[in-house]
Amino acid sequence: TSLTVGTAPITTTTASQPVTLSNTGTAALTITSIAVSSGYAQTDTCGTSLNAGSSCTINVNFSPTAPGPLSGTLTVTDNSNGVAGSVQSLNLTGTGADFSVAAQNGSQTVAPGAQAVYTINVGSVGGAFSNAVALTCLNFPATTTCAFATGSVTPGANGATTQMTISTTAGSTAWVVPPLAAPPPIVPTGLLLITTWILLAGIWYARRRSLRRIAAGCLVITALTGMCFMAACGMSGFPTPTVGGTPAGVYTITVTGTSGTIQHSTTVTLAVS
Numbered sequence: 001t002s003l004t005v006g007t008a009p010i011t012t013t014t015a016s017q018p019v020t021l022s023n024t025g026t027a028a029l030t031i032t033s034i035a036v037s038s039g040y041a042q043t044d045t046c047g048t049s050l051n052a053g054s055s056c057t058i059n060v061n062f063s064p065t066a067p068g069p070l071s072g073t074l075t076v077t078d079n080s081n082g083v084a085g086s087v088q089s090l091n092l093t094g095t096g097a098d099f100s101v102a103a104q105n106g107s108q109t110v111a112p113g114a115q116a117v118y119t120i121n122v123g124s125v126g127g128a129f130s131n132a133v134a135l136t137c138l139n140f141p142a143t144t145t146c147a148f149a150t151g152s153v154t155p156g157a158n159g160a161t162t163q164m165t166i167s168t169t170a171g172s173t174a175w176v177v178p179p180l181a182a183p184p185p186i187v188p189t190g191l192l193l194i195t196t197w198i199l200l201a202g203i204w205y206a207r208r209r210s211l212r213r214i215a216a217g218c219l220v221i222t223a224l225t226g227m228c229f230m231a232a233c234g235m236s237g238f239p240t241p242t243v244g245g246t247p248a249g250v251y252t253i254t255v256t257g258t259s260g261t262i263q264h265s266t267t268v269t270l271a272v273s
Contacts, residue, residue, distance in 0.1 A: 004093045123160075
């Protein structure tokens with residue numbers, strides 16, 4: 001009087017279960033139709049006539065489209081007991097199963113170079129989901145990695161949990177030495193004129209002053225020459241700001257679970273500051 005086809009993931013089809021139709025009368029049974037309710041399917045070996053004392057097989061499949069229990073009926077219309085339009089029916093019971101993906105701690109704030117760890121729960125919906133669910137993450141920021149402690153889980157009757165880790169990257173600083181550029185054309189010419197003038201002045205001055213003052217003049221010449229070269233060359237180096245690493249900002253990361261053609265997602269928030 002009834003057939004329980006069990007639990008099946010939505011969008012899938014169960015293996016067939018056989019139902020036997022027997023003609024216990026003394027005359028051939030004329031079969032008008034064999035039908036099942038929505039969510040179920042059947043194939044049979046009965047044809048349109050079943051001889052007296054014979055039997056045939058009706059194979060029933062379950063194809064749920066939504067999670068939860070689904071009742072149905074297998075109906076055979078024939079001329080049982082010589083009455084055209086007689087109906088024999090069989091109650092069908094099945095359960096569609098789905099899964100859900102959720103984050104237990106959906107928002108975290110870290111500094112560049114730190115890790116954010118999220119707890120991802122994969123639960124069963126409607127019935128025990130007995131197929132494996134593969135997990136992936138998308139839209140995480142540049143220079144980061146995303147990894148799961150267990151990349152595939154099976155929810156079953158009690159659900160399953162895994163950890164997702166987002167690893168950020170710290171920036172770095174560097175001491176940059178600019179390339180030595182050739183001085184503008186006016187620098188060598190001006191430098192030569194100034195040096196020549198200073199030398200001539202020093203010779204004239206040396207004839208009239210003491211050795212101490214000659215030495216002082218040489219020091220002045222050296223200082224002026226060095227200043228000219230410094231002006232032409234510029235600074236030797238400077239530290240750059242922090243470069244590379246995970247950029248600061250607030251990111252929405254998508255966590256997706258996939259099992260066959262079924263796919264569900266959730267999002268988590270990562271703030272990098």
